[in-house]
Amino acid sequence: MNSKFVLSANILKDAEFVAVLTGAGVSAESGVPTFRGKDGLWKNFRAEDLASPEAFKKDPKLVWEWYNWRRGIISKAKPNPAHMALVELEKIFKDFYLITQNVDGLHFKAGNKKVVELHGNLWRLKCINKNCYRFDNPIYNYEVPLKKIPPTCECGYLMRPDVVWFGESLPPDAINKAYEIAENCEVMLVVGTSAVVQPAASLPLIVAQNGGKVIEINLEPTYLSSVVNLSILGKAGEILPRILDLLM
Numbered sequence: 001m002n003s004k005f006v007l008s009a010n011i012l013k014d015a016e017f018v019a020v021l022t023g024a025g026v027s028a029e030s031g032v033p034t035f036r037g038k039d040g041l042w043k044n045f046r047a048e049d050l051a052s053p054e055a056f057k058k059d060p061k062l063v064w065e066w067y068n069w070r071r072g073i074i075s076k077a078k079p080n081p082a083h084m085a086l087v088e089l090e091k092i093f094k095d096f097y098l099i100t101q102n103v104d105g106l107h108f109k110a111g112n113k114k115v116v117e118l119h120g121n122l123w124r125l126k127c128i129n130k131n132c133y134r135f136d137n138p139i140y141n142y143e144v145p146l147k148k149i150p151p152t153c154e155c156g157y158l159m160r161p162d163v164v165w166f167g168e169s170l171p172p173d174a175i176n177k178a179y180e181i182a183e184n185c186e187v188m189l190v191v192g193t194s195a196v197v198q199p200a201a202s203l204p205l206i207v208a209q210n211g212g213k214v215i216e217i218n219l220e221p222t223y224l225s226s227v228v229n230l231s232i233l234g235k236a237g238e239i240l241p242r243i244l245d246l247l248m
Contacts, residue, residue: 004232005239008215009246011187011229015213017095019185020086021203023193025219027102029237030077052166060158064150067161071122075144079110082191085240087111092247097181101193101200103163116177118170118200124162127153138162175199182206187213191236195222204228 012018024032049055049062056063087110090096097114100107103122107115125141127134132155141151151159164170182188182203195201195216204214204224214228217239225231232239 002232002242004230005242005246007230008232008243011213011215012243012247015186016093017185018089018093018187018189019096019181019207020089020098020189020191021193021200022086022098022100022102022107022191023195023197023200024102025192025194026080026082026100026236027077027104027106028192029080029082029235030106032074032077032102032104032106051163053168056160056165060150060160063160064146067122068145068149071146072144074104074106074122075142077104077106079106080237082236082240083107083110083112085237085244086191088244089240089247090114095185097177097185099178099181099200099203101197103161116174116181118164118174118178120161120163120171122161122163125151125159126162127155127157127159129153129155129157132157134159170199178203179206182212183210185212187215190214190216190218190224190228191240192218193222194218195224 050066083106086098086107090098090112097116098107098112099116099118101118103117103119105121105123123140123142124138126138129135132153134153153159183206185207188204188207190204195204207214208227216222216224216228216231217236218233219235220233221231
């Protein structure tokens with residue numbers, strides 16, 4: 001048994017409040033392309049052309065065609081062993097939260113309940129009319145493909161994906177909750193993220209500053225690797241189930 005797995009399990013065994021921060025690497029193991037990396041979704045497109053308020057204002061149909069394509073890919077994806085291990089971890093600890101940068105909804109699909117979505121959810125549609133009820137209360141829509149592109153709200157305005165675009169701020173409720181979790185958890189698992197996108201990248205540092213321990217699980221080293229309590233390189237879908245076995 002890998003000694004780092006044992007150390008991770010021992011760190012977790014002493015905790016009551018555990019948090020997890022996940023990134024695109026977790027979803028990549030389910031076949032969801034990542035934005036960063038050699039096979040990222042940005043390989044053939046400039047992000048600014050597809051995922052910004054300006055792009056949507058200029059050509060909402062083009063933006064929605066791209067998101068419709070993404071929804072088609074993600075609809076075929078199934079939760080992988082990493083997702084399922086995180087569901088079991090939620091059952092073990094008295095206090096548990098999963099903070100994710102992913103917008104694919106796979107953590108919910110796997111069965112996690114306490115999920116904080118920092119960047120929104122691809123399956124929610126939000127009205128662009130600030131005076132509309134659906135501006136603050138997005139609706140879930142799982143149609144693949146969408147019947148109408150771009151989709152419109154009952155009020156007549158266009159609807160957009162309820163995700164955070166470039167140039168936009170994170171949802172205040174989500175990021176404030178994430179900061180609260182980071183300040184109070186005893187252990188944070190940082191799984192499948194490059195740890196470069198702010199403000200999510202600051203969360204593990206907040207944990208450490210408040211006396212908590214940080215365990216990183218990633219395919220390759222990141223800037224966090226030299227400052228966390230433990231860094232384990234490899235696939236989350238292989239590592240998390242091994243750690244979980246030691247906790248059962």
